[in-house]
Amino acid sequence: MTAILTVRGLDARIAGQQVVEGASFEVAEHGVTALLGRNGVGKSSTIKALLGLYERSGEVTFAGERIDRLMTHRIVQRGIAYVPEDREVFGGLTVEENLRLAERGGAPNRGIVAELFPELIERAKQQAGTLSGGQQQMVSLSRALMNDNRLLLVDEPTKGLAPLIVGTVTKALEAAAERTPMLLVEQNLQVVRALAHTVIVLSGGRVVHTGPAADFLDSDLVHRHLGVSTDEEAA
Amino acid sequence: MSTVLLLLITGIGLGALYFLVASGLSLIYGLMGVLNFAHGSFLTLAGFLGWEVGRRIGDGSWAGLLTGMLVGLVVGAVVAALTELIFIRPLYNRHIEQVLVTVGLGLASVALFEGIWGTDPIQIRLPEWLGGTTDVLGANIPNDRWLLIATAVVVLGLIVLFLQRTSYGLVIRAGVENRTMVTALGIDVRRAFTIVFAIGGAAAGLGGVLASVYYGQVGAHQGTSLLIYAFIVTVIGGLGSLTGAAIASVLVAVIQQFANFYLGGTGDLAIVLALAAVLLVRPTGLMGKVKH
Numbered sequence: 094m095t096a097i098l099t100v101r102g103l104d105a106r107i108a109g110q111q112v113v114e115g116a117s118f119e120v121a122e123h124g125v126t127a128l129l130g131r132n133g134v135g136k137s138s139t140i141k142a143l144l145g146l147y148e149r150s151g152e153v154t155f156a157g158e159r160i161d162r163l164m165t166h167r168i169v170q171r172g173i174a175y176v177p178e179d180r181e182v183f184g185g186l187t188v189e190e191n192l193r194l195a196e197r198g199g200a201p202n203r204g205i206v207a208e209l210f211p212e213l214i215e216r217a218k219q220q221a222g223t224l225s226g227g228q229q230q231m232v233s234l235s236r237a238l239m240n241d242n243r244l245l246l247v248d249e250p251t252k253g254l255a256p257l258i259v260g261t262v263t264k265a266l267e268a269a270a271e272r273t274p275m276l277l278v279e280q281n282l283q284v285v286r287a288l289a290h291t292v293i294v295l296s297g298g299r300v301v302h303t304g305p306a307a308d309f310l311d312s313d314l315v316h317r318h319l320g321v322s323t324d325e326e327a328a
Numbered sequence: 329m330s331t332v333l334l335l336l337i338t339g340i341g342l343g344a345l346y347f348l349v350a351s352g353l354s355l356i357y358g359l360m361g362v363l364n365f366a367h368g369s370f371l372t373l374a375g376f377l378g379w380e381v382g383r384r385i386g387d388g389s390w391a392g393l394l395t396g397m398l399v400g401l402v403v404g405a406v407v408a409a410l411t412e413l414i415f416i417r418p419l420y421n422r423h424i425e426q427v428l429v430t431v432g433l434g435l436a437s438v439a440l441f442e443g444i445w446g447t448d449p450i451q452i453r454l455p456e457w458l459g460g461t462t463d464v465l466g467a468n469i470p471n472d473r474w475l476l477i478a479t480a481v482v483v484l485g486l487i488v489l490f491l492q493r494t495s496y497g498l499v500i501r502a503g504v505e506n507r508t509m510v511t512a513l514g515i516d517v518r519r520a521f522t523i524v525f526a527i528g529g530a531a532a533g534l535g536g537v538l539a540s541v542y543y544g545q546v547g548a549h550q551g552t553s554l555l556i557y558a559f560i561v562t563v564i565g566g567l568g569s570l571t572g573a574a575i576a577s578v579l580v581a582v583i584q585q586f587a588n589f590y591l592g593g594t595g596d597l598a599i600v601l602a603l604a605a606v607l608l609v610r611p612t613g614l615m616g617k618v619k620h
Binding site: 144146164165166169170175177181183184185186190193194195197236 | 498499501502505506508509510511512513514515516517617
């Protein structure tokens, strides 16, 4: 496997407290790598540490370049897009302004927004804060997908969404992953099964398992590391 | 009736002055999380330099005053931008240290101004019309209030236009909501910090010259005393909200005027009570929002 992102001994701290401890893993240059673990094990913190949003140490190499000492905006400018947990759209700005703010480089692909989420075009003048959770997630994904990225960091994109919207979001992520590699944090194992080819499992801030997604999801490791059975996943 | 009208319009005039100081404070805090205690220094320095240049152009003339206002605006913007670049930027994301630096600058600059211009306020000459009054329904409104109100309205309009129509305005509006997410979109938010400091400094600089018009004098402590009211306005309006700052400026000044007249000079007490009431009922201020 060729890696687009290599992480070695990543530590992250929030207010002095260690939330990620010596994490080492790789993200493949194609497809979706899922970052899994129970609640509170440091999945979102790992992503934020990669982006420099949390105080961190360790080696992070992206496309052959060390990025662990760069400021967040410099990391993103190198082609790493972030879709945060809880969407974090700018509620006081319109949908159009949210998208305009996210445009990087010369030729953002607005066409992809119309293609994946046509209702956002109709709601361009609407304040993002008045959108439903699903629509806000569409804005959040659009902000990332319309730029020419080399890696997507996507944090719990289906959290709190209605099943119908989960389907829409999963399809959008699938389409995005055909073009751009993705590190995906996701609790919904059906979504993981549909998208991921590799899983990295965290426990207590450390990586405890790495391997093919299908093998992991079909084994009792799911129960051991995530606290759910394969039957529960299917349900 | 004429007394009420007089108090109301003079209150709005004083509110205009508060707004010029508070608008920058509110934007700076909203975007950067920094309570800028050096803001009063921008105002004082601009007031002194505006007066120095203005009197050389024409002491007591409109040309002198308008030039002084222009100088105040430029001095406020430049000094504020330099303050951000030299003192605030190296302390990026270290909010306590940033606030302490602004406290130090505020204290040191007053001492510097006293060293240069003396400890006593200097009486200034103004165009004759500003010393007169205009009859509005029987109330004799001091003319300088019209200048204050007109300037504040223009400044408010220009800031709103900047925020709504420019790309940096968009970054600032987004940053006031969620600065972290702005950086996570690949935007160097530090540029917006400098711009917000410059805009706030320009408004405060203009306020510095107009404060000398309002009080008829310019002094080393002018900025410090106005800053206290501006902080109250900023908190009542909601930290980070320009609209809140505009509404609270007028509200605070009008309450102050009425309490001073009808309640035996208790204007300052009245606005502190108003501050406490707003904080109890609506801790984020009138227009403030909970930040991410």
